[in-house]
Amino acid sequence: MIVVNGLRKRFGSQTALDGMTFSVEPGQVTGFVGPNGAGKSTTMRVILGLDAPDAGTALVGGRPYRSLSRPLCHLGSLLDAGALQPGRTARNHLLWLAHSQGLPGRRVDEVLERAGLQGVARRAAGGFSLGMRQRLGIAAALLGDPPALMLDEPFNGMDPEGIIWMRRHLRGLAAEGRAVLVSSHLMSELQDTADHVVIAGRGRVIADTNIAALLESAGAGRVTLRTDAASIDAAAGVLTAAGAVVTRADARTLAITGLAAEAVVSLLTSRGVPFAEISSHRATLEEAYLELTRDAVEFRAMSPSPSPSPSPSPSPSSEVTR
Template sequence: MEATIEVAGLRKHFGRTTALDGMTFTVLPGQVTGFVGPNGAGKSTTMRVVLGLDAPDEGHALVGGRPYRSLRRPLAHVGALLDAGALQPARTARDHLLWLAHSQGLGAGRVDEVLALVGLEEVARRRAGGFSLGMRQRLGIAAALLGDPPVLMLDEPFNGLDPEGIVWIRGLLRSLAAEGRAVLVSSHLMSELEDTAGHLVVVGRGRVVADVAVSELIAAASADRVTLRTADRSAAMSVLAGAGATVAASERDTLVVSGMAAGSVVRLLGAHQVPFSEVSAHRATLEEAYLELTRDAVEFKGAAR
């Protein structure tokens, strides 16, 4: 089966609320694709449509070229984590996975493999209702991996994880993609996606705002921005603004200069005898690049998903 998720022209309304307005993108194998956007942008609805939980008004969503509802033993095709709390709290972690495995024709051996993979083997016989959010996230990821699928779709998998858990899931997601799987991860934590994802699908108002490599997005947001440290911030701001640059104060002795290359900043300050201790090209964070891109992509009024 081809390891892809294809979303084409999805439109979806809930009453008078527009959730999806022509959502279109493809998740390719061999990389982690981040799926990001403001609350109400349509991320959860899109993932539910991919899994056949919501029916679109228009368009289609395919996993490996096929609708989810046509898949026999779907866990062998796509593994998903949409809600870490979707479990029977009285069941043990192992029993939770055993009934899923039984429904897909999988044996107990695979259950023990994924429990070890997510670090839950020591608590496998504890009731899942007593698990922390981080442990429930690990159990949900184990369920998603149960059928060894070529496609994975995870909604906010970093939530509730401690620092060790975040380091673990970063490595896990990258290794799964390196095996040739298509991995789609929805998250509000840009710092985690910056260290994990190679590609980004940014959505807003129910449609795609950008479909781009993470490195390209950061490079575009970093262009012609310079970090300047100076003991005379007022003089530096006056000189640079007078030459047409846009200058913003960052810290007590730090300015961020836009619209002027680092070399030009150095020459201009030197010509006006303005002291400085550092001039360096600014590298935007993914969070900065994302906020710049989605400035106008606010959520739909009344959006519920």
């Protein structure tokens, strides 16, 4: 279990962490998301003892990471897939890590197989693609068979097959009872992988919740109605009279809030108004994330201003002869 409590950290005049607090529970994948500058990387560095907080604590299994005698047996981590000696083979890269923790050589072969790298174990890691380096980083994180894992952007550089493998692998690790923390900007992958999500902004936690509950609340009360053009005005009138807020999306579609889908069906049926389709809106993690972090974005691009129209060049017929 990873427990972060009241972390504060400044770099000069810049506040990186402002009371960051959350926990990563065993048996589930916890997504860690937020805009650039939200404090995600600093939080993970503090957990690993790479940065010292100004206040607060970060504990792995109830202890600071720096106090652990064999840390890879408590927390496996992947912060930078490129952090390796490029001339070493994949197997030798893992061997020196294993030896540093007192782990047997056979454990290296086990994690190479689990990461799907047994066929390239004797190739120099410097020649690996980013996706293969990600797999090697996962193998390194698993060396000590730790009860907790922390991975930063593990989907980066993965091809479709690799993304599917990573998604299944992370869920499998949680199913084994491990606490898994995954930071990523790929919301669609986290939505399909994580059970829980921690959303950070400006150095603090904005939301710490179950993903299913978050999506349900984000999409609550939004209904789409499709009907024929001849019936759309009648449908809008009936629903508005019942207290719904109705917006016409196009000639045959209404967006409705304030009434559940079941109530819309019952109301239109009782009034004899025909319809082709009624569906409740299912929010995505990306939609919920953008709504929650709207005021926490540190860097926001300005909308481009329209370019001024160039002054027309004088035509030969308008030239003045002196």
